[in-house]
Amino acid sequence: xxxxxxxxxxxxxxxxxxxxxxxxxxxxxxxxxxxxxxxxxxxxxxxxxxxxxxxxxxxxxxxxxxxxxxxxxxx
Amino acid sequence: xxxxxxxxxxxxxxxxxxxxxxxxxxxxxxxxxxxxxxxxxxxxxxxxxxxxxxxxxxxxxxxxxxxxxxxxxxxxxxxxxxxxxxxxxxxxxxxxxxxxxxxxxxxxxxxxxxxxxxxxxxxxxxxxxxxxxxxxxxxxxxxxxxxxxxxxxxxxxxxxxxxxxxxxxxxxxxxxxxxxxxxxxxxxxxxxxxxxxxxxxxxxxxxxxxxxxxxxxxxxxxxxxxxxxxxxxxxxxxxxxxxxxxxxxxxxxxxxxxxxxxxxxxxxxxxxxxxxxxxxxxxxxxxxxxxxxxxxxxxxxxxxxxxxxxxxxxxxxxxxxxxxxxxxxxxxxxxxxxxxxxxxxxxxxxxxxxxxxxxxxxxxxxxxxxxxxxxxxxxxxxxxxxxxxxxxxxxxxxxxxxxxxxxxxxxxxxxxxxxxxxxxxxxxxxxxxxxxxxxxxxxxxxxxxxxxxxxxxxxxxxxxxxxxxxxxxxxxxxxxxxxxxxxxxxxxxxxxxxxxxxxxxxxxxxxxxxxxxxxxxxxxxxxxxxxxxxxxxxxxxxxxxxxxxxxxxxxxxxxxxxxxxxxxxxxxxxxxxxxxxxxxxxxxxxxxxxxxxxxxxxxxxxxxxxxxxxxxxxxxxxxxxxxxxxxxxxxxxxxxxxxxxxxxxxxxxxxxxxxxxx
Numbered sequence: 012x013x014x015x016x017x018x019x020x021x022x023x024x025x026x027x028x029x030x031x032x033x034x035x036x037x038x039x040x041x042x043x044x045x046x047x048x049x050x051x052x053x054x055x056x057x058x059x060x061x062x063x064x065x066x067x068x069x070x071x072x073x074x075x076x077x078x079x080x081x082x083x084x085x086x
Numbered sequence: 087x088x089x090x091x092x093x094x095x096x097x098x099x100x101x102x103x104x105x106x107x108x109x110x111x112x113x114x115x116x117x118x119x120x121x122x123x124x125x126x127x128x129x130x131x132x133x134x135x136x137x138x139x140x141x142x143x144x145x146x147x148x149x150x151x152x153x154x155x156x157x158x159x160x161x162x163x164x165x166x167x168x169x170x171x172x173x174x175x176x177x178x179x180x181x182x183x184x185x186x187x188x189x190x191x192x193x194x195x196x197x198x199x200x201x202x203x204x205x206x207x208x209x210x211x212x213x214x215x216x217x218x219x220x221x222x223x224x225x226x227x228x229x230x231x232x233x234x235x236x237x238x239x240x241x242x243x244x245x246x247x248x249x250x251x252x253x254x255x256x257x258x259x260x261x262x263x264x265x266x267x268x269x270x271x272x273x274x275x276x277x278x279x280x281x282x283x284x285x286x287x288x289x290x291x292x293x294x295x296x297x298x299x300x301x302x303x304x305x306x307x308x309x310x311x312x313x314x315x316x317x318x319x320x321x322x323x324x325x326x327x328x329x330x331x332x333x334x335x336x337x338x339x340x341x342x343x344x345x346x347x348x349x350x351x352x353x354x355x356x357x358x359x360x361x362x363x364x365x366x367x368x369x370x371x372x373x374x375x376x377x378x379x380x381x382x383x384x385x386x387x388x389x390x391x392x393x394x395x396x397x398x399x400x401x402x403x404x405x406x407x408x409x410x411x412x413x414x415x416x417x418x419x420x421x422x423x424x425x426x427x428x429x430x431x432x433x434x435x436x437x438x439x440x441x442x443x444x445x446x447x448x449x450x451x452x453x454x455x456x457x458x459x460x461x462x463x464x465x466x467x468x469x470x471x472x473x474x475x476x477x478x479x480x481x482x483x484x485x486x487x488x489x490x491x492x493x494x495x496x497x498x499x500x501x502x503x504x505x506x507x508x509x510x511x512x513x514x515x516x517x518x519x520x521x522x523x524x525x526x527x528x529x530x531x532x533x534x535x536x537x538x539x540x541x542x543x544x545x546x547x548x549x550x551x552x553x554x555x556x557x558x559x560x561x562x563x564x565x566x567x568x569x570x571x572x573x574x575x576x577x578x579x580x581x582x583x584x585x586x587x588x589x590x591x592x593x594x595x596x597x598x599x600x601x602x603x604x605x606x607x608x609x610x611x612x613x614x615x616x617x618x619x620x621x622x623x624x625x626x627x628x629x630x631x632x633x634x635x636x637x638x639x640x641x642x643x644x645x646x647x648x649x650x651x652x653x654x655x656x657x658x659x660x661x662x663x664x665x666x667x668x669x670x671x672x673x674x675x676x677x678x679x680x681x682x683x684x685x686x687x688x689x690x691x692x693x694x695x696x697x698x699x700x701x702x703x704x705x706x707x708x709x710x711x712x713x714x715x716x717x718x719x720x721x722x723x724x725x726x727x728x729x730x731x732x733x734x735x736x737x738x739x740x741x742x743x744x745x746x747x748x
Contacts, residue, residue, distance in 0.1 A: 034273075036519040041278040042150045043521065044187050058313035059409040062418070064524060069184040069217065071307075071524040073405045075412070078519060 100147030196262030373558025415509030
């Protein structure tokens with residue numbers, strides 16, 4: 012099983028390998044700087060474990076686990 | 087405003103200080119293009135360049151020109167000149183602390199080919215991150231003027247104006263990477279990567295990075311998004327806001343009440359008694375009073391909302407709350423519209439435009455009026471203050487504050503199943519992508535906060551205020567007419583009889599006052615409003631309402647806050663002893679035809695619960711119609727809310743009576 016963004020521990024970084032979301036979501040994620048080769052760091056998870064706060068480039072955003080599960084991380 | 091020479095559009099990502107810059111450039115010289123609300127409107131103001139004033143349009147903040155949300159759709163319309171004249175030039179604001187993603191959007195803006203000036207903001211934040219962006223080098227790389235500014239300190243604004251004047255004078259259009267801007271081609275992965283590639287190339291010799299320790303903003307974030315401390319902080323912040331509204335607004339409301347009272351006396355005392363004096367005192371002045379008394383609460387609430395938005399905490403609240411909303415098929419993004427609806431559902435519903443998913447947006451819109459808006463607050467506060475004892479629980483919490491909190495919670499508690507059912511029975515759509523930027527924390531800009539507060543208050547007084555005043559006068563008229571001469575003649579005869587038969591002066595005065603009361607009661611009972619209220623009152627008997635309460639509720643269909651003005655008119659007319667000692671006194675003195683009080687705790691509770699859930703607000707329904715594109719949704723909202731309000735009101739009344747509060 013390949014590694015996905017939601018598998019990363021708090022504080023762990025990885026490099027995006029691919030996006031498997033539907034088209035509109037993929038476009039938006041890419042526009043926000045999440046695409047193959049981008050470095051992402053999981054900072055923490057919200058109180059009930061979802062969503063997750065991640066660092067992309069120089070900023071932070073909140074992403075749901077089920078969406079993070081569709082972001083492949085290069086192993 | 088002198089005629090503008092041309093229009094300049096101000097564009098940028100959200101959270102980069104765009105509104106602050108806009109306010110700094112245009113000062114007070116601006117107007118609102120649509121309904122106010124940070125995310126949904128656009129503002130137009132005058133920006134004074136060295137060569138004269140130009141029109142500056144503040145576009146909604148967006149990440150891209152590919153229209154994903156209605157906000158971004160509006161950006162496109164404004165840029166293409168579909169809303170007012172097309173801009174002749176662009177002022178792009180970018181965040182120096184997050185240059186790459188900002189340059190992605192800039193690449194699209196520059197591909198529009200308009201003369202462009204770039205304002206490089208937040209250099210101080212960038213430096214705290216160990217990031218330095220060289221404005222000159224960036225200008226050289228991009229081929230357009232780049233001016234380093236600090237919007238909140240008003241630094242670099244003169245240079246910005248000069249650069250814009252020069253740029254427009256030269257008329258040279260910006261040149262971006264030249265990639266597709268519209269349709270499917272713009273959303274092609276290769277195009278998006280191409281734009282990021284362009285951004286990286288442009289930034290290569292422009293930025294320098296150095297290692298820095300953990301930043302203050304990050305330390306704050308760690309606490310405020312913590313699973314224990316973060317939730318605690320959220321509860322504390324929300325609790326503090328409600329306590330402030332209750333505690334701080336009261337003295338201001340009392341002051342305003344006193345001023346209106348004093349002003350009313352000043353106008354009324356030289357006037358002869360009669361229908362005109364009645365119109366002024368019971369219609370107009372009572373109406374004005376009930377509008378103004380309302381302003382402190384709105385101001386306080388929007389003061390907090392504006393601060394939370396400006397300092398970056400709003401996004402955290404969405405982050406913390408998302409899991410809960412996700413269960414209802416909504417997202418943390420619904421939190422802001424729903425929270426705003428606690429002030430007023432109208433801006434709340436309008437702010438749902440930031441929700442990209444249509445079904446999530448519609449659901450949020452339809453439950454938004456269940457949030458206890460500030461128009462309900464006077465209904466609550468008047469009834470609570472008049473009928474609930476101010477006991478303290480554990481010597482700390484005022485019992486009345488607790489009831490107020492419970493009423494706020496009621497709307498939320500009802501909204502949960504309603505939202506769930508709406509999502510369930512609305513055809514399932516694709517789950518919305520929940521993506522929220524968590525911007526760095528910053529000190530809120532005083533100017534931005536104050537502007538938000540004053541705008542909101544002015545909007546309320548002019549829009550809602552005129553409806554309230556008009557209804558207060560109409561209700562007064564419905565309650566004052568017809569005026570049968572026989573009724574007056576009858577009482578005149580009885581007064582003369584008392585005059586002749588009673589010797590003792592105090593008894594004479596008391597009987598005279600009693601006759602006055604009876605006369606006014608008779609007048610009211612046979613008025614148009616009284617007839618209507620009596621006719622439909624059986625419908626509201628399960629809620630314990632007297633027909634006059636039913637009358638007031640009827641009169642508040644255009645706007646629920648009207649119920650206060652209406653009750654003021656209805657009860658001061660029937661319970662009046664000559665002095666206008668305020669609505670609270672009039673209400674607690676009101677008696678039914680059999681002499682028992684109109685308002686018991688049970689009735690006050692059922693009335694508050696009814697108003698917590700009913701849809702007595704024409705503006706809200708009109709906005710739902712406009713935003714959903716269908717009258718059907720407005721009618722649906724009115725029906726479901728009225729049924730719920732009636733049921734809950736009846737339930738609470740009978741429960742309270744059972745507990746001996748009747």
